[in-house]
Amino acid sequence: MIYPFYTENDSLLHSLDPRVKIIGTAAGIAALMLYNDPAVLIPMFFLFLLVGRLLGGVGLGEQLRLLKPLLPIVVITLVVWPLIYEPRLKGLLFGVSFAMRLLTFALLTFLLLMTTSQRDLILGFVRLGMPYEFGLTISIALRYIPTLYLLSRNIMDAQRSRGWEVDRGNFIVRAKKMTAVLIPLLVASLKTAHELSIALESRALGASKKRTFLYDIEMSARDYAAVVLVLVLFGLAVYLRYALGIGHVSIYN
Structure with missing residues (x-):
């Protein structure tokens, strides 16, 4: 069976249109790919933890518990990078960077699943043209x-x-x-x-090409404002990375 993962709540993230949350998750993952400096990635991880707690109503302990199965991969990443990259200290920093990326990717995915029901998630993808x-x-x-x-x-x-x-x-x-x-x-x-x-x-499933839905979703003014905010924040992340050169450390030097 597919175990339930969505939890009912009256938080802001729960009330947003699923398309907003899908776009926000994709933008967050894309923003993480821009950076490889632990000084940026570690604060971003804790920032998303706070977003899940304050806007999604998901406790910090619950979020960290969900990330616990990834700890073996994190440990392997921290051990392998200093072995394959010199100087060792810089290799350790890159290990921390990739470990934080992994944890933050998983955190964003969990927040999307915990604040969006499967029905709304599928509708969100369909209404986005998929x-x-x-x-x-x-x-x-x-x-x-x-x-x-x-x-x-x-x-x-x-x-x-x-x-x-x-x-x-x-x-x-x-x-x-x-x-x-x-x-x-x-x-x-x-x-x-x-x-x-x-x-x-x-x-x-697939017997008819045209599908109808008993339940549909509709964007509100708050949802449009949230999309604009997400795009502005993503644009700011791109500006900091490419215009100011913040958050990137060259691996091949």
Whole structure:
């Protein structure tokens, strides 16, 4: 099954049109790609944390908890960059940069999913000009992030109840023990994808090229103002990066 990820709330982000949030998420990810300086990326990460807390009503602890599964990748990034780039200190800084990019990408995605229902998300993509099938595919793909997370957590809890201990032994021993989670997770993922395909076929997805919607979305003046604000902030990020040269450190020098 696809686990629910959207949480009901009366926050400002929840009330915005899904197209605004999709554009804002895309602009935020694009802005992150402009910079590779930790002095810029770290404040941006905490800024988005505050946006989720103040505008989305999502607690800081909840946001950090969702990012917890990414910690192994973050650690690997921090370890690998100093090994492949000299001087080591600068390599560590680049490791921090790419780790913060990863965490912020995930944070923006989680905020979009937590403040937008799947129905509104698909409608948002469709109203932006994307074919319904593509919008549904993107929505399902985004929903698989929390689905796989919850599946892995349930599998790990089940294996611990059977005496599975992953905290003991060296790195190689722990990696071998993780097969007790990865194999059931792979099987569960394939089963979920199969059940999803059956559900879509049972609803005759794609039988008609023209779709109608029981529920529709409409932009308000506040939504247009939010889009303008997002575009202005993105333009400011581009100006700071290319006009003032802020936030970029050359890797190849």
